[in-house]
Amino acid sequence: MADAPAWAAEARTTATANLDALPVLTGMEEEWRFTPPADLAMTGPEPSGAGATGTVVLPATEGRSARLAFTDGVPAPAEIIDLPDGVIVSELGQALIDHESLVRPRLYSLAGFDDRPGALNAAHWDAGTFVFVPRGVHLTLPVETVLTATGATGRVFGRTLIIVEEGAKATVVDRYVSPDLDGPVQASSVVEMFVAEGGELEHVSYIGWGSGMRHHATIRASTGKDARARSVNVTLGGDVVRVEPTMYCHGSGSDARALGMYFATGNQHFEHRVVSRHEAPQAYSNLLYKGAIQDTAHTVFFGNLVVPPGAPGTDAYQTNRNLILTEGARADTIPFLEIETAEVKCSHAGAVGRVDDEQVFYLMSRGVPELEAKHLIVYGFFQEVLDQISFGELRDELAAAARAKVR
């Protein structure tokens, strides 16, 4: 971002100053007590990098409209495969210059740098993804970004900005992958998405890191009048991962959904903090997260439906279900509701349970081996979320990746 325009350089300076000025997070704060920032390698000196221990094979570009790949935060040239006229897929640092009028009003507007994770990303990101789909254009094939870490550096940053104009339609996939690494590597990503009136966006975030990764991810979506935004987040990899999706219903009649699945095994620790904010009347939101936990892994789900005054006709749901597969695993679920409008329908549900012995027994009695029976049950459990991913190839890949973790 060497040639960044003055306004972008200024934002970076402020973010850097905020990093010094903001109190250091200790892990004693209510918001941080389940996943101390130190475990995310967010405090202390920059990790030195573990040294490369393998390479990542990128998936084929088949079926994508464009792809951007970043290795340790460094972008490769964009692979533009099939984009309709007017659609822009560009490296974000370059877009600051090339598409200033589109980028400037929106960058940092949903995820700023007043808090420590926001300031950290804003101060350090070097490259990212910019996607723009103009009014009325339907982008049928997904745009994919792949952020990889090799262990050569101790920090990997990514940032994505997506703009879907009125009546336009797009699918964007952000993929985070690495080989198993020895030492801690810190990853930070921020996704800001804007869906204008009548537009439609599906965003899939797939966290498929190898071991050694500590990742803080922020996802923010703004939906305009009658717009639809769907954020699907799949967390399978990394040692310590914290994902914070927030869906803003900014326009009346908007439809915002945050769906997620996570599967933590070994010593993995995942926290998901999922929020929907109804800032306009007659909007619909649905938060649905399902998790499986095995070995001595620990997962935390925090959800919040926020309905400030002045959002009558709100229709909002929140569900978190957890399947504990083995003794020693732990799940926390904390589904909040904060309602200040009377004309609402809101509900939430949280549950933690185990694989039903009877179901396993039944499948075994039909000749299915025990492990395969467990695979089927876990697969069935996640199906509700996987079904929401319209890109069939990715859906199959994720289902296979999740099933491969069952012990």
Add this chain to the structure above:
Amino acid sequence: MSTAKPEIDIDTTYKYGWHDPANYVFEPKKGLNADVVREISALKNEPEWMTKFRLRSLEIFESREIPDWGGDLSSLDFQDIFYFIRAADHQGRSWDDVPDDIRNTFDRLGIPEAEQKFLAGVSAQYESEVVYHSIREDLEEKGVIFCDTDTALREHEELFREYWATVIPPGDNTFAALNSAVWSGGSFIWIPPGVQVDIPLQAYFRINAESMGQFERTLIICEPGSYVHYVEGCTAPTYSADSLHSAVVEIIVKKGARCRYSTIQNWSNNVYNLVTKRAVAHEDAVMEWIDGNLGSKLTMKYPAVWMVGPRARGEVLSVAMAGPGMHQDAGAKMVHVAPDTSSTIISKSISQGGGRTSYRGLVKVEPGARRAKASVVCDALLLDEDSRSDTYPYMDIQEEDASIGHEATVSKVADDQIFYLMSRGLSEEAAMAMIVRGFIEPIAKELPMEYAVELNRLIELQMEGSIG
């Protein structure tokens, strides 16, 4: 609120808002320090260990922060509170022994009348100490101990000391530390093995003075196979200066015993009600909290059950109603420590006229609590646009074969329900009241009849004038 500053807040719906002229036997100065704590202990002629316990608790309190979560405590000034007021120089065993002005208060509250009809024992606390106490003779003969906590320390010191602060130590939280330093009054109950107390024991807590702090301390021990239902009610006059009620309630329910603890809290809306309540349930024991929060400016109260013995069961039924200027931050905590334990939390809350209700709860399944089962259901009704309802459920599950569920809903009273009832000839207000009554029915039906009636009446009073 038009012309001159009124002496008291006008709150037409609060029936218990009068106060009596103050006529105290001992009334220390406002404020809190080690001398005040020593003075309270000396006035009560306490053994040295208790004085030390109080002073140690004061140190803990002073080292703690005031919680910044839950409700807004920023205008609570701990130096502007009376920590101990002695209203009578001795305790009555009959109402005739109670000073006239205080007896009048309890007459107006209807306590002596209720005692004759429904209760096995009554304790009445006025400011810091219990002024009246009685228990049915047959229970006394069976060995049931029901007295105020100060008397228990004097007369049953050994038993008292065995259990005191074992469930809620002073370091548990800021307000438990404060209570431990300045506690006074409350009930002490010991139910011998196998004794079933068939009708409820009741305590009534009344704050009369302005800027009063009431810090009662209740300790209940149910020996194996016993049963008791303890009921408490609370009111205070409506003043412009705030009062503080910060109680600690500890309960031990031993093997196969059952304890039910019902509270209908109807403090006036200038009282901060910050209470720690916790029970330990042993093998096959049952602990039930029925918790009605209808009054106070701010309540922060989360009755807890620690299920430490196999097959122990915990239950919390909670009703909260918040009107103008009120915040009810109420809920429950269930901690499953032993296998095959089960718990249920049912919370119903109603917000109206700008009031705020929050459900805040914790369900924790510790490693080893195999086959634990927990269910949490929270329903909230919002009666108008200005009110607020929050749900803050925490669930921490560390056992593979636990089965935990939580459900919550927030809704407005449906217009078509109101319309239907009005078409059958009810006024809008009556229709609304009927719907609210139906909403809390699952909890009201668990209360003794006269309390259920009282609960419904209090809710109707709060709703008066809320429509139109």
